[in-house]
Amino acid sequence: MEFKKSISNPPQEQIIDLKIYWKLLIKSKWKILGFAVFTTLLTAVFVAGMQPVYRATTSLLLESDQNKTVSIDTVYSLDTSRKEYFLTQYEILKSRIITEQVIDKLGLAYQPEFLPSDEPSLFSDVKSYIKSFLPIAEKNNEIIDEFDGRRDKVALINTIQSRIEIEPIRKTQLVNISFEAHDPKLAAMVANEIADTFITQGMASQLNSTKKAASWLQDRLEELRLNLENSIDLLQKYRVKENLIDIESKGVRSIASNELESLTQSYLDAKQKRFEAETIALFVSRVEDNDIESLLSLPEISNHESVRAIKRVEIEAEKRYSELSFRYGKKHPKLIAAKAELAAVQKNLQQQVDKLVTGIGKDLSAAKDNERRFQRNLNKEKSKFQVITNKEQNYLKLSHEVESNRNLYDAFLERFKEMNITTDLETQKAQVVDPAEVPISPVKPKKTLLVLIAFAVSFIFAIILTFILNALNDSFRSAAEVESKLGIRLLGLVPLLHLKRKKGLPLYAFFDDAYRTFSEAIRTLRTGFVLSHLDDDHKVVVVTSSVPAEGKTTTAINIAFAMAQMEKTLLIEADMRRPSFTRVFSLDPYQSGLSNVISGAETLNDSIIHDEMSGLDILSAGFIPPNPLELLSSQKFATLLMKLKEEYDHIIIDSPPSLAVSDALVLSKSADSVIYVVRSESTKEATAKAGISRLVEVEVRIDGVVLNRVNIKKLKKNMDYAGYYDSYDYNHKNSR
Incomplete structure (x- = not known):
């Protein structure tokens, strides 16, 4: 159904209408301004x-x-x-x-x-x-x-x-x-x-x-002076003890170093000579039979002065012998003499080479002796140099300590002198x-600014509070809210009447000119209801609400009064749990009614009461039964309703609230449509939706919603339905 769809699927996106907020501000302008002014005055x-x-x-x-x-x-x-x-x-x-x-x-x-x-x-x-x-x-x-x-x-x-x-x-x-x-x-x-x-x-x-700092420096300076003197004494005693006279100029150490260096070089030279002598001796020892030619290949032999001289003589003798051998025969005395001379020279050369070979052996022995001698001297000199070096290291250590103590003492002494100079310097x-001057004007409080801020803040706070309270208020205050929140058309508005305390609405206010606005609202409601059913046979309508005290019974009675002015109408009180017709219409407490007729205790004609003032027939609830829902669900009630449809043009049923009990659901199934009453600024949105949803679930027709107890003055200030009842007031004034 259309109503079911509108309730179960509310709009997902809500369009922000700035006019609504503007109207809310206009509506609450005096409250907002009053709060701001009051707060500002307190602040002032x-x-x-x-x-x-x-x-x-x-x-x-x-x-x-x-x-x-x-x-x-x-x-x-x-x-x-x-x-x-x-x-x-x-x-x-x-x-x-x-x-x-x-x-x-x-x-x-x-x-x-x-x-x-x-x-x-x-x-x-x-x-x-x-x-x-x-x-x-x-x-x-x-x-x-x-x-x-x-x-x-x-x-x-x-x-x-x-x-x-x-x-x-x-x-x-x-x-x-x-x-x-x-x-x-x-x-x-x-x-x-x-x-x-x-x-x-x-x-x-x-x-x-x-x-x-000066006191600390003075104490420290004396300590450093003693350390310096002690280190100097230790250095001097060590110098005397070790007989180190020229240690500072490095004389002793330089002599020892030079001697060590000279001995090292001599040792290396002797070693080199010994190596060379060994090489020559090794070569000579490998020559077989003292081959003179092999021996002469040694530079040490061939370059010897005597060998060279003999070689020159040998060459001249060989030259002479060669020349004579071409000129004379072998037995020529000159050739024989030349040959003898050559042999003598070669023999002399052999003897000289033999001497040199013998000398090589002696040179090797001498080279070895010389090397050993230099090595012994070098070792002695190294030991001596090591001792001198150790002494020098100890001396330098003591000397460095003296120098360090002297530098530290000099630094502290200089700082101490500076401190004596700067002690009196502030x-x-x-x-x-x-410098600060006596201020002329105060810096705070800025009274004017505080008052203006208080006004602005309180004004904004009042606006925000108004919006918050309005957002928290989920009741219904206008026709637009009913249609937008419930998705059901508004059938009519019933204005709020300002009555005296502890005095209810008169029963026949509909016929009283003093309540003309109320009467016209009921007639408008009747007109909307009738016009919505011109093309169908629509007789039975149930009037219900979500919870008690929403004006359901008053609305049902006055709609019945309005209908009775046009056609034959019956008003049935189906709220057998909390009946009120006996009190409202001043009936006999034991007056029979609907429960009596359904149970068969009384006849229908004996139970229906005719109201002479309005021309309305009324069927009250009767005695309070223990099982109202069973009576309303019975076939007898359905038969009774069919019989009443034949006698009356309209039947208005005052039903219990839909959320309180299930009676309204049963009655709605038996009726042609339902009118749902919502109390303005009282009924919550969730409550109304829950009640209507129950009716929609049983697939009944809801003609619309009646917004009851509407403050017309507020609506006019809020520009909602402005002039809705102005025509009635105007006609009423003109009639006067």
Whole structure:
């Protein structure tokens, strides 16, 4: 069905209509404005009673850290690269020790602004009262007094610190020291005193550090002097003991080194000669039968002066012999003489070579002896040089210790002299650039600004609160909300009537000109209902709601009154669990009704009552049965309803609420349609949807929704259905 689809599948996307929010603001404008004005007035009263606060500012130039004990340059140097130093100075400016000194110097503890209130607070009274019942041991009054005094001092320090503001100026070494107080003179005085105290403390700290350093240097200098003297004595004793006269000029060590070097070279030369002699001797020993030709191949033999001389003689003898052998025969005396001469020369050469071979053996022995001699001397010289080197190392060690002690002593002595010079030189780590002046105007509170902010914030808060309350309110206040939330058309509106307290709506208000607006609303409802059923035989209609007290019975009665003015109409009270017709129509308490007719205890004609004023026939609930649902579900009720359709043009059934019991579902199945009543600004969206869903599940027809108890004035202000009843008021005024 169409209604079932609209309820089970609500729109997924909701279009934000700004007109709705604008109407809501227009509707609540006086509430919003009133809240804003009230809040602003309270803020103005509060601000008017606030004491003005003045701020005084001192500009201070911070120099870099100068507390060094290494060089005299610290008096003049300025290190601007240490950000940590400046951050440290900022924290020192806000430190407790600076604040406490300022409090003591200026006597801030006795300033009226910082004196504790003499009037006991409610919290202190309650605390004292509770303590009086607790078994707390008594403490020493002197300790308590001392603790309380220090606690008050600490509290005052915290208060002063909370009013101090340290603000560095970027990319400079300047810092602003600000202090806030109710007294402008006091603000300037404290700001200047903070700067002066910081400078004085810095100078005192630096001077104290210098004096401590000087005292430490003096003690250390005496210790270093003794160390230097002891090291000099040890060096001198060692020099005398080891007879080291020329050790500093390296004379002894250089002589020993030269001797060692010379012996080493001689040893190497002897070794080389021995190696060469061994080589020659080895070659000679391998020559067979002292072959003279092989021996003469040795340079040591062939290059010998005597051998060379004999070789020249031999060559001349061989030349002469060769010449004579061409000229004379073998037996010629000259040839024989030449041959004898040549033989004598060769023999002499052989003898000379033999001598040289013998000399080679002797040279080898001499070379070996010479090598051994140089090696012994070299070993002795190495041992001697090692001893000298060890002595020199010990001497240099003592000498270096003397030199180190002397350099350290000289450095400390120089620093001690500098410290004596700079002890009385007071160097400031900071200086006041711009002292604080007595402020003329307060910095806070900015009363006008606070009032304007209070108005703006309260105004915005009221708007937001209005939107939130409107969003949280899921009731129905207009026709548009009924149709958009439930997806069912609005059949009509029933206005809210302002009645006297404890006085209900008169039964026949529909016929009373004093309630003309109400009457016209019922007639409009009747017209909409009739026009929706022109083409079908539509007689039985059930009037129900979600929960009790939504105006279901009143709506059913007045719709029946309106229908009775046109056609024959019967009003049936089917709410047999909580019947009300007996009270409303002033009937006999034992008047028979629907339950009596269905059970067969009474006849239909005896149970129907005719109302002369309205021309309406009424069938009340009758006695309260133990099983109303079974009676309404019975065939007798269906037969009764069919019989009544033949006699009446319209049958209006007042049904129990759909969520309370299942009677409404049974009645709706027997009826042609249903009119659903929703109370304005009371019935929740979820409740109405749940009740309608139950009806949709049994597939009954819902003609529409009646929005009951609608505040017409609010609707007119909200421009919803503006003029909906204006025509009725206009006609009513004209008739008068």
